[in-house]
Amino acid sequence: MPSTDVVELILKDHRRMEDLFRTMRNVEADRAAALADFAGLLIAHASAEEDKVYPALRRYKNVDGDDVDHGVHEHHEANEALLALLEVKDTASDEWDEKLEELVTAVNHHADEEERTLLNDARENIADARRAELGQAFHEARAQYLKADCGSVENVRELVAAAGD
Incomplete structure (x- = not known):
C-alpha cells in the first residue's frame, strides 16, 4: 500500500511538478497537455495543503x-x-518560455523552502500516526479538487482575483 504520510505525499507531488516542468521545457513535447496536468496538480496540491x-x-x-x-x-x-502561463496561447513562443521560467522559479522556491522548514518540522514534531491521518485528508481533498477541474484557466483566474481582494 502506498504511504499516506503527509510529508511523503507532498514530496511526491513536488517531484511530479519537477517532471512536468521538464516536459513543459521540451519543445518536442505536448506542452499544452503537460501544462494542463501541472495546473490541476498545483492548484489541487496547494488547496489541499491550505x-x-x-x-x-x-x-x-x-x-x-x-x-x-x-x-x-x-x-x-x-x-x-x-495564470500568466495559462493565458499564453502559443506554446512555441518566447513568451511561453519566459512565463514558464517565472512559474518554475516561483514553484521551486516555494517547494524548496517548504521542504526545509514546514516538512522537516512536521517530520520531527508530528507522530507517524497523525502524519498518516493528515496524509489521508490531504489525499482526499486533493482528489476532490482534481475532480472539480481546479486547474482550469477560469478557476485559476478566480483564485488569483480572490487572493487580490
Missing part, C-alpha cells in the same frame, strides 16, 4: 506559524505565475 495540512501544522508549537503564512503567500504567487 485546507487540511497547514491548519493542523499551526497547532504544533514547534512548527513556525510564520512559515505556514509564508507558504500560503507563496501559493498565491505561484497561482499568479500559473
Whole structure:
C-alpha cells in the first residue's frame, strides 16, 4: 500500500511538478497537455495543503506559524505565475518560455523552502500516526479538487482575483 504520510505525499507531488516542468521545457513535447496536468496538480496540491495540512501544522508549537503564512503567500504567487502561463496561447513562443521560467522559479522556491522548514518540522514534531491521518485528508481533498477541474484557466483566474481582494 502506498504511504499516506503527509510529508511523503507532498514530496511526491513536488517531484511530479519537477517532471512536468521538464516536459513543459521540451519543445518536442505536448506542452499544452503537460501544462494542463501541472495546473490541476498545483492548484489541487496547494488547496489541499491550505485546507487540511497547514491548519493542523499551526497547532504544533514547534512548527513556525510564520512559515505556514509564508507558504500560503507563496501559493498565491505561484497561482499568479500559473495564470500568466495559462493565458499564453502559443506554446512555441518566447513568451511561453519566459512565463514558464517565472512559474518554475516561483514553484521551486516555494517547494524548496517548504521542504526545509514546514516538512522537516512536521517530520520531527508530528507522530507517524497523525502524519498518516493528515496524509489521508490531504489525499482526499486533493482528489476532490482534481475532480472539480481546479486547474482550469477560469478557476485559476478566480483564485488569483480572490487572493487580490
